[in-house]
Amino acid sequence: MARLVVVQHHQHHKYPCPSRLPSSLYDFNGAGFHTQVKCKKKVWIKPKGGLSITSSSAKRTFMMDAIQVNEKQCPESHAKEKRNAMALILSGYLFSEVVSVDTAFAQKSVAFREYIDTFDGYSLKYPQNWIPVRGAGADIFFRDPYVLDENVSVELSSPSSSKYKSVEDLGPPEEAAKKVLKQYLTEFMSTRLGVRRESNILTTSSRVAEDGRLYYQVEVNIKSYASSNELAVMPQDRVPRLEWNRRYLSVLGVENNRLYELRLQTPENVFEEEENDLRQVMDSFRVNKVTV
Secondary structure, three states: OOOOOOOOOOOOOOOOOOOOOOHHHHOOOOOOHHHOOOOOOOOOEOOOOOOOEOOHHHHHHHHHHHHHHHHHHOOOOHHHHHHHHHHHHHHHHHHHHHHHHHHHHHOOOOOEEEEEEOOOOEEEEEEOOOEEOOOOOOOEEEEOOOOOOOEEEEEEOOOOOOOOOOHHHHOOHHHHHHHHHHHHHHHOOOOOOOOEEEEEEEEEEEEEOOOOOEEEEEEEEEEEEEEOOOOOOOHHHOOEEEEEEEEEEEEEEEEOOEEEEEEEEEEHHHHHHHHHHHHHHHHHOEEOOOOO
């Protein structure tokens, strides 16, 4: 009678069972994070065998291959390694997306549109996403649709009551700045109790543009404070708080016997971010001769 003999062969691992993946993949503690994840830059990874990996998608493929090799060699430890590596890959992807969005906002370029008023005789450029506002009391008024306190307008003196020959009729730039500031404070006068305004002239200057005309430039800052409890009897209960902090930039020019004033209004914190664009608006302002 024939007997069935079962011979069992013991397989030995060709390679020792690794305890972990490379430390940069295993130790997801933030310290080694920057050594593997580089946003918007090529990262060269040199695995054993000399293969170069340059793209983020290829890098993720290499990581997954490393996980599969680890799983075959050491099944009892691959689960933890896989979780750690997947966390690193996912976090690197999300981080790169956030950085790319922030960079896009930081490097955002502003395009301009030109507004020409041939009837009153002036022109300017303004950001193309700003919208016109009717009934604002100015000759023309454009406003940022997102930052409502940011706008540009043009004011004109009456052609029948003004006989300006030059912007120097206002005196030197310093004297013109005082008049501009006084006009702003008059317009912002409030009847509310506990309201206080702080103002100061930041800069004054004059320049001759390429059209040969002289222009004055004035920059002022105005802060508005209001009481947190304006009806309180005791002074210590009427604590003032800052309502708004704005910068006002004016460009003054004279033509057609009229005084023209370009007005830019913006919150101080916005001015710090958009100063270059706002100064381009100021530099673009021109007064022109009106032909009857």
